Amino acid sequence: MIGGVRSQAGEEQDVVHIDLAPRPRPPGVMRALVVEGPNEFAVRDVERPEPGPYEVLCRVRATAICGTDPHIIQGHYPGFWPKHWPLIPGHEWCGDVVEVGAGAAALGWQAGTRVAGTSHAPCGYCRRCIEGRYNICENFGVEGLHAQYGHNAAGAYAQYVVHSVRSLFPVPDGLSDEEAAMLDPAAIALHTVIRGGHRAGDAVAVIGPGVMGLLVAECAHALGAGRVIVVGRGRRLAKARELGYEVIDFTETDPVHAVRQATGGFGSDVALECSGAPEAVAQGVEMVRKGGRVAVIGIPLSDASLPMPRTVLDEIDVVGVRAAAGEMPRAIELAAGGRIRLRELITHRYALEDFAEAYATFTERTDGALKVIVHPHQDGRV
Template sequence: MTQTMQTLVVLEPRVLDITETPVPEPGPLEVLARVRSVSICGTDAHLINGDYPGFWPERFPFTPGHEWAGELVALGPGTQALGWREGDRVAGTSHNACGVCQKCVEGRYNLCENYGKPGLHKQYGHNAQGVNATYAVHNVKCIFRLPDELGFDEGAIADPASIALHVARRGGIQPGDTVAVTGAGAVGLLAADAALICGAARVIVVGRGYRLERAAGLGFETVDSTAGDPVAAVRELTGGLGADVVLECAGVPETLMWGMDMLRRGGRCAMVGIPTEDVALSVQRLVLDELELVGSRASAGEMRRVLPFMADGRVRAGELITHHFPLAEYEQALATFNDRSSGAVKIIVHP
C-alpha cells in the first residue's frame, strides 16, 4: 500500500480536481478500506453544485461520496475484537452517530441529536470526508459484511437500498396495500421493491421517460406523469379510492402535492426526497380525511435487513446499474448522471 492515494476533491462548487492525498490511518473502532465501487447519489450532485451552503459540506475543499463497497486493508484498535479481519468485504453507510443521545439509544441514529458536533457525530460524504478515493476510513458502526452473492458494484447500492427500505417502513405498509411511488429514479425503483417486501399487493410507479420504462420492465404498474393528470390516473387504477400509501421519492414540490392527492382516505405519504424549496400544502383534506405525511431520513438499521434481500434478488440493485467510470473521469460521470437523456439510473465509479 502506498503512502498517497488518488482522491476526488471539490475545491468549490462545481470545481473538481483529482489529486494525490495521504492515505488516512484508522483510529480506535475504525477500519481502512480499499474502495472498489462508489455509486453516485443525487445528494452528491446537489452537494457538488453548492445547493446546501454551509451545511453539506460545512466548507470546501471537500471529498464527496457515501455509497460504496470494498475490502478492509487495515484495522484500528478494538476492531479485531469485534470480529473484523483484513480482507473482509464490506458495504458502507454514512451516519456515524454519537450512540449516546436519546435518539441513538432508541435506535434512531439517523436523527442523532449531536449531529455534526465535533467528536460526537459525523456523516461521511456530507459533513465529513467521503469515499471517492482509493482508500477510506470508516467507523465499524458504518460497515456491513457483503454477502458472497453480491459484487462490489451491487454493494455500492446497499446504502440507497437501505434508504428505500426505511421509507417503505416509514410508510407503514400493511399486507395487501396498494402503494404508489412518485419518482422513478434509483431510490424510487428500490422503494418499489421494498414496498413488495413489506407486503404491498400492488405498486404503481409514477414518473417519466426511460426511468419509467425501466420501472415497467421490472414489472411495476406505471403512470406517465407527462401524459395527463397523474393523480387522476392513480385514482382510476384504484377504482377512484386512491393509494393506501405513497412513497415520495422525487423531492420536488409538485410530486409531493401529487402524492398527497393520490392518497386514499386514512392514507399515509412517506417522503424521502429532499426539496430545495418550500412546499405549500392544503391541510383541509389532511384533517378531514385523516391523512398522514411523514419524513424519512436516510436509514436506521435497515442496511443489515436489506442485504439479504439484495442477495436473493428481491431487491434488484444490479438491474439499476447503467454506467461505469474510473475515478479520473468523475466529471464525465457526474455530467452523465445529471443528463436526463443519458439513460443513467445508477452510475458506478471505480477508484
C-alpha cells in the same frame, strides 16, 4: 519509445502507449476526488487516511454516484454539507478492510473482510440514538461525536476510506462489488417503505422513478405490497414498466385522478414521494385513500404546500424520511436473496480518473443514465 508504426510515407513514428496498469505511488498516498469549492473538483494525490479507535481503513472497490452528490459538489448546502471545503464526497461504496484501528479487532473486525459502507456514524449516546433512530442523531455534525461520510467527513471517491465500524456491514459473496455499492440507497429505500407503513396486500403509489424511486418500488414489492403503481415520465418510467410495475405518465394524465381510477376510486393506501418536486407532496396527499399515509424521501428545494382540509379531515399522515435507521442488514438480506434487484439499475461504469465524465453522464442523464459506478483502482475505461 516502446513501439513504433510506419506512416504512409514510410518513416517510423513514435507511438504514445497509454499505460493501463495501476500506477505505483509512494506509500501513504492515494488518488481521490477533491472538491475545493462549489463545482471545483479534480482527481489528485492526497494523503491516505489512518484509522482511529473503532475505525477501519478500507480499500475501495466501487463507489456509486448518488443524487445527493451533485448538490454537495455544487455547494447547495453551504456550511452544512460540507461544513468547509475541501471535501472528498462519496458515500455509496463497497471495499475491503485493510487496516484495523484500536478496539476494532476486539469487536471482530479483521483485514480482508469485504464491506459496504453507509454514511451516518452517529454519536450513540443521545436520546434518539438510544432509541435506534440514529439517522436523526441529536449531535449531528458535532465534531468528535458524529460524522456523515461523504457529506461532512471524507468519503469514498477515493482509493481508500476510513469509516467507523458502526457504518460498515459485511457483504455476502453472492453480491457483486457494484451491487454492494448500492446497499446504502437500498437501505434508505427500505426505510422509506417502512415509514410508509403499508400492510400486506395494500396498494402503494411511488412518485418519481429515479434510482431511489425504483429501489423504493422494489422494497415495497418485497414487503408484500399488493400493487405498486409508479408515477413518472420518460425513460425512467419506461424502466419502471420494464421492471414489471404498473405505471402512470403524469405528462399524459393527471396522476391523482389516474391513481384513484386505478384503485376503484378510493386512492392508494400509501404514497411514497421520491421525486423531490414540491408539488408532488400535495399530489401524494390527494392520491391516497382516507386514512392514507404519505412518506417523503425527496427533498424539495423550496417549501411544499399541503391541502390542509384534506390532510386534517381525512386523517392523512405525512411523514419525512431521513436516510436509514438500521435497515442495512435487512437490505443486504433482501438483495442477496434476489428480493430487491440492484444490478438492473446500473447503466454506466467509469474509472475514478474519469470522474468528470462520469459526473456529466449522471447529471445530464446521458443514455438514460441511472446508477453510475466509479472504480477507484482502474486507470483506464472500465
